[in-house]
Amino acid sequence: MSKTAAQLKQLLSLGENQTLEYLTSCELKHCGPQVCAFLNTQGGYLLCGVDDNGQIKGVEYAEQVAEQLESQLKSAIQPPVLFSVEVQQVENKQLLVIEVPAGKDIPYAFNSDIYIRAGEQTQKADVDTIRDMVMRKQVEPTRWERLFSSELDEQGLSASACKKLLSAKRIPKEVAQAEQGLLHQLQLLSLAKYGRLTNAADLLLASAPGKRHPQARVRAVCYRHKADDEYQDLQHLDGPMAEVIEQLITFVMRNTPSRARFSSANNQREDIPMYPEQAVREAIVNAFAHRDYSNFAGGIKVEVSPAHLKIWNSGAFPQGIDEHKIQQGHISVLRNPDIAHGLYLQGYMEKLGRGSVVIQYACKAAGLPAPKWHSDSSSGVTLTLFATEVTTEVTTEVTTEVTTEVNTEVARMISLMSQEHSRDELMALMALKNAEHFRKHYLKPALEITPALVEMTIPDKPTSRNQKYRLTALGQQLKQQLSDKKTS
Structure with a gap:
C-alpha cells in the first residue's frame, strides 16, 4: 500500500539504518547498488529525493523518472526479482519510494557486482561473504518451482504460451535476442537449467501441467x-x-x-x-x-x-x-x-x-x-x-433518498408492483411463464437482499397458497426513485 505522508515523515525521522537509505539522486548507478544490497540482506526502503540529513529535496518529473528507473533496475539486477517503485508527495514535493523485499535467490548482482548492507552502509561483498552466501544457498532446500519437472520436454510446451511470454514488452533484450534456442531463453528466465525445464516452466508454459502436477x-x-x-x-x-x-x-x-x-x-x-x-x-x-x-x-x-x-x-x-x-x-x-x-x-x-x-x-x-x-x-x-447490499441515506430534513444496486430483473419487478400480489399475478405483470425462472431470478433475490425490498404477507407460512408479496418501505422508496429516473 502506498505510504501516507505521515508514514514517510516517520521514516525520515528515524534516520538511515540497516533497512533505510536516503539518496538525493535517482540515477541508476546510485540506486542499483542500494536495491541490490537490500535484496541480499533483509529488505528495506530507498527514499530518493532526500539528502543525508533527511531533508526533502524532491524529484522533478517524478512519474517519468520512476517508470524509467524501475525498468532499468529490473534489467540490471540478476537474478530476476520484483520490487516496488512509487511516487509519493510530502510537503508539496515528490519523492521516489523504492520498497525492496528480502531476496529469495541470493546473491543478487547489480551490473555483475554483489552488494550487501552493513548497518547504515552499502558496500561490495568481499570474497568470503560471497562464498558464505553461496554455501548457505547450497544447503537450503530447493524451492518446488525450481525442481526439474518430470517427463516434460519442449514438445510438452504450448507454442502459443511460449510466444506470448517471449514476445512480451517487458522481456529483457538479452532473452528476446538470444539465438541459442528456446531452452536457452528459458534458462535466462530461471525456467530451465542444464537443458531441463523446471516446475515453474511447467505451470507457466506447458499445454497440460495437470498431467504431472x-x-x-x-x-x-x-x-x-x-x-x-x-x-x-x-x-x-x-x-x-x-x-x-x-x-x-x-x-x-x-x-x-x-x-x-x-x-x-x-x-x-x-x-x-x-x-x-x-x-x-x-x-x-x-x-x-x-x-x-x-x-x-x-x-x-x-x-x-x-x-x-x-x-x-x-x-x-x-x-x-x-x-x-x-x-x-x-x-x-x-x-x-x-x-x-x-x-x-x-x-x-x-x-x-x-x-x-x-x-x-x-x-x-x-x-x-x-x-x-x-x-x-x-x-x-x-x-x-x-455482493452489494441495499443502503439508505437519510438527509437532515428526514427526506429519504435511496441509493441502491440491484440486478435488472429485481428492479423491473419492483417498478411494476403496486399492491399485494400473488406469485401468479407478479408473473402476469411481467409476462413471464416459467415459474422456476421467476422464483430464481426475480422473487428470491428481492426477498433475500438485506435489507429486503419485498416481503411476504404470511411470513410464518412461506408456502401457503394464500401467500402474497408486497414492497417493503425500502422497496417503495426504490420504486419511487426508479420512477423519478425514468421521467427525468
Missing part, C-alpha cells in the same frame, strides 16, 4: 442461490497459467449478474458488473502467484454465488504476514518468485504486494463492501468479495 488444476463453480447445493456452471481448467487465468476471469464475469446503479448524482441507470473486473483479475492472479504448489493435495477454487465471490488457494500466508498486513499491501518474500516474474513479464503483476490494495480500491470505488482475507495453515487462504 494434479494440484495445478483449477476448479470453478457457480451457484445460483445462497443455499443451493446444485451448481449452475462448473469447469475444471488445465493449461498454461496465463490461459487459465483468462478463462477464470471470463468464467467469473460470465456468471456474475450485472447490477443497475442508481444514485442522486446520476440521472440515468448504469448497468455494471457485480464485481469490478480489475478486482477479479488481481484476486485471481494473486492466488496463482502466492499459493503453495508443493502441496499435492492443494489447488485453486473459484466459487461464484449471489452473495459473494470466493477465491481459495492452498497454503497459508508467508511467515510474518497476516490478514492486517495483507490489507496494507505489506511487501514480503514471494513464495514463488520465478512464477511471479513470469506473470510480471506478461503484464499480470505490477507491483510486489500491491494486488491486495488494488482489490480494495476497486471494490470501494464500485460501492462494494470491503473484501476479506482469511488464512489457515490447514485449509489455505480464502479471499471473499461481497
